[in-house]
Amino acid sequence: MSTLLVIAELTGRDLTESTGELVAAAQSVATDGDEIVVAVVSDDPSAAAVSAAGLGGDRVITVQHEALADMGVGGFEAPVATITAISNALSPSVILFSKSDFGTNVGPRVAVRVGGGFAQDCIGLRPGSDGRIAVTRPVYGGNALAEYAFTGDRVQVLTVRQNIFESTSGDTRSPIESLDAPAGVGEIRARLVETVAEESKGVRLEDADIVISGGRGLGGPEPFERLQALADTLGGALGASRAACDAGWIDHSHQVGLTGKSVSPNVYITFGISGASQHMAGCSGSRVIVAVNKDADANIFKDARFGVVGDWEKVFEGFQAAVEDLAVS
Amino acid sequence: MKQVPDPDTPPSAFHVDESANRVVPPPGTPPVVNGFDLNATEAALLLKDAAGGTDVEITIIAVGSEFVMDVVKRPLSMGADELVLVDDPALENLDAFATARVLAKTIEAQGPFDVVLCGRQASDWDNGHVPLVLSELLGFPCISFARNIKVTDSGVRVERSLTDGYQVVDSPLPAVITVTNELGEPRYPTLRGIMAATRKTPTTLSLNDIGVTDGDVAASLELTRLFVPESERRVEIIGGDDEVDAGRQLALRLREENLI
Ligand SMILES: Cc1cc2nc3c(=O)[nH]c(=O)nc-3n(C[C@H](O)[C@H](O)[C@H](O)COP(=O)(O)OP(=O)(O)OC[C@H]3O[C@@H](n4cnc5c(N)ncnc54)[C@H](O)[C@@H]3O)c2cc1C
Ligand SMILES: Nc1ncnc2c1ncn2[C@@H]1O[C@H](COP(=O)(O)O)[C@@H](O)[C@H]1O
Numbered sequence: 001m002s003t004l005l006v007i008a009e010l011t012g013r014d015l016t017e018s019t020g021e022l023v024a025a026a027q028s029v030a031t032d033g034d035e036i037v038v039a040v041v042s043d044d045p046s047a048a049a050v051s052a053a054g055l056g057g058d059r060v061i062t063v064q065h066e067a068l069a070d071m072g073v074g075g076f077e078a079p080v081a082t083i084t085a086i087s088n089a090l091s092p093s094v095i096l097f098s099k100s101d102f103g104t105n106v107g108p109r110v111a112v113r114v115g116g117g118f119a120q121d122c123i124g125l126r127p128g129s130d131g132r133i134a135v136t137r138p139v140y141g142g143n144a145l146a147e148y149a150f151t152g153d154r155v156q157v158l159t160v161r162q163n164i165f166e167s168t169s170g171d172t173r174s175p176i177e178s179l180d181a182p183a184g185v186g187e188i189r190a191r192l193v194e195t196v197a198e199e200s201k202g203v204r205l206e207d208a209d210i211v212i213s214g215g216r217g218l219g220g221p222e223p224f225e226r227l228q229a230l231a232d233t234l235g236g237a238l239g240a241s242r243a244a245c246d247a248g249w250i251d252h253s254h255q256v257g258l259t260g261k262s263v264s265p266n267v268y269i270t271f272g273i274s275g276a277s278q279h280m281a282g283c284s285g286s287r288v289i290v291a292v293n294k295d296a297d298a299n300i301f302k303d304a305r306f307g308v309v310g311d312w313e314k315v316f317e318g319f320q321a322a323v324e325d326l327a328v329s
Numbered sequence: 330m331k332q333v334p335d336p337d338t339p340p341s342a343f344h345v346d347e348s349a350n351r352v353v354p355p356p357g358t359p360p361v362v363n364g365f366d367l368n369a370t371e372a373a374l375l376l377k378d379a380a381g382g383t384d385v386e387i388t389i390i391a392v393g394s395e396f397v398m399d400v401v402k403r404p405l406s407m408g409a410d411e412l413v414l415v416d417d418p419a420l421e422n423l424d425a426f427a428t429a430r431v432l433a434k435t436i437e438a439q440g441p442f443d444v445v446l447c448g449r450q451a452s453d454w455d456n457g458h459v460p461l462v463l464s465e466l467l468g469f470p471c472i473s474f475a476r477n478i479k480v481t482d483s484g485v486r487v488e489r490s491l492t493d494g495y496q497v498v499d500s501p502l503p504a505v506i507t508v509t510n511e512l513g514e515p516r517y518p519t520l521r522g523i524m525a526a527t528r529k530t531p532t533t534l535s536l537n538d539i540g541v542t543d544g545d546v547a548a549s550l551e552l553t554r555l556f557v558p559e560s561e562r563r564v565e566i567i568g569g570d571d572e573v574d575a576g577r578q579l580a581l582r583l584r585e586e587n588l589i
Contacts, residue, residue, distance in 0.1 A: 108458035117549035190500035318576025
């Protein structure tokens with residue numbers, strides 16, 4: 001029997017959807033008799049713990065400390081110390097974090113402290129040999145997939161990509177216990193001064209059913225205003241490639257891709273994007289990808305379901321006119 | 330700084346030798362400095378500029394094998410002062426933990442340093458955790474995804490990028506800071522910089538020199554399979570009387586599919 005430790009992901013003091021995805025990921029490799037424990041660390045974990053108790057795990061553990069406010073954002077020192085202490089108390093075989101700002105910062109450091117190994121951005125988990133797990137993760141910007149096994153009997157620490165596993169829910173409520181915060185958890189070196197949120201107008205990219213996205217092929221900032229207007233008409237959101245963001249044509253908060261946002265709309269419509277694997281890594285969860293590109297050999301056509309080969313501006317003109325006609329009719 | 334295969338290799342030219350679990354770069358494509366590491370170099374140069382160009386010394390450390398001198402000298406030609414190469418055949422395919430252990434030993438041997446700047450992730454294995462592991466080994470705080478770094482009386486003030494906005498974090502030094510592309514374009518080498526870099530000889534160290542043991546470079550993750558996933562998608566190319574009409578047809582087709 002072994003313990004799989006799921007680290008709950010919060011925004012503020014609320015549990016996020018991805019915690020349920022982590023429980024599902026843990027269930028996918030748990031065998032009979034294994035225990036799934038969800039840990040909630042926060043300055044006030046009570047409400048999130050109640051939500052976590054309904055996810056189908058076996059137990060919820062909470063740790064409360066003021067240094068854990070907002071999950072210790074900034075230098076993440078308090079959650080690193082706290083989760084290390086939880087791990088020492090439970091001796092789990094696996095610790096699962098979400099591939100989020102929190103998970104990518106805290107996971108590797110916990111892995112060092114508990115003498116574990118660490119695998120980033122896993123999209124597949126399966127039982128491996130000797131009761132260990134095997135993980136699959138995209139590498140080389142998504143050009144290739146790699147399968148890994150953790151060596152020895154070290155703790156297997158990993159982050160799981162979001163929107164891959166279907167979030168769970170349980171029929172029963174699992175018991176909630178609290179653990180004391182480890183000594184010294186409040187002794188923090190790096191401190192958060194402030195968080196400045198970029199207001200996204202309209203639909204959030206991550207939640208949009210329709211995303212209109214532009215790349216370097218658009219040639220400047222002005223076309224992005226036209227794409228935004230079309231996205232507004234369609235009730236969708238505006239995305240962009242990193243090349244367009246780096247050029248300063250559009251804010252980085254619109255960047256889709258490996259190091260930007262992950263989107264999973266019904267339809268992802270691109271204008272002037274070449275389809276580099278690092279861009280596609282952020283939109284491959286879309287149901288349908290549409291490509292408009294003047295280069296018939298552009299890689300994006302390999303991933304797209306529908307495409308037009310041509311100058312974006314002309315194609316856009318006809319597309320927008322038709323959308324407006326459809327809206328009136 | 331890490332030397333990596335060129336990430337701009339088009340997917341059609343991207344090949345994997347599945348029997349050896351390794352990527353085979355297209356012939357004639359030289360490696361490059363990992364993109365984010367040039368951003369990290371730029372961050373170091375900005376700190377040096379802010380200090381008036383004096384009193385700040387920038388050392389570039391790379392761990393690996395088969396270094397291409399023109400490639401790894403790029404940060405020098407941008408204005409960095411010194412290049413340290415830990416060059417050993419045993420370092421060809423280290424996992425992130427082993428890499429961090431070698432980096433920690435090198436930093437301890439070459440330091441002390443006030444700031445350790447890294448890229449946010451390497452474009453080959455996309456791990457994004459060498460710097461975090463390194464910070465633990467060195468006992469330093471780690472601030473990730475920096476888009477702006479200012480030295481203050483008590484350390485550094487870092488703006489770290491989030492997907493929606495940013496955070497301001499104060500940290501004492503020494504610290505590990507990872508740098509993202511939002512910091513801005515790395516500067517181009519000047520002719521003078523290139524000349525200066527040509528004259529500089531890197532310090533080359535072997536694992537022995539820095540006291541790295543077999544245990545330090547032992548893997549904690551074993552790569553069991555590397556492959557290029559198949560894509561089954563088939564694109565339907567939509568035409569029309571002209572490009573404008575093709576755009577119109579596209580909209581109608583998407584409506585037919587209930588997508589818009
Ligand atoms: C580690 C790493 C992480 C990265 N993360 C991301 C990420 O998160 N997101 C991301 O997007 N990128 C990311 N990148 C960058 C990525 O590799 C590509 O460089 C980038 O996506 C290219 O953007 P693009 O398609 O807009 O530009 P390009 O590749 O330059 O493509 C422009 C396209 O526009 C077409 N075009 C030009 N003119 C016209 C016209 N008039 N009409 C129609 N089509 C036209 C061209 O044919 C071309 O296909 C990352 C790279 C690395 C190494
Ligand atoms: N072999 C290496 N030599 C020097 N620095 C490295 C090496 N590997 C990783 N790094 C640093 O760590 C960062 C993140 O790498 P990674 O965790 O491998 O994605 C890189 O951007 C580099 O700054």
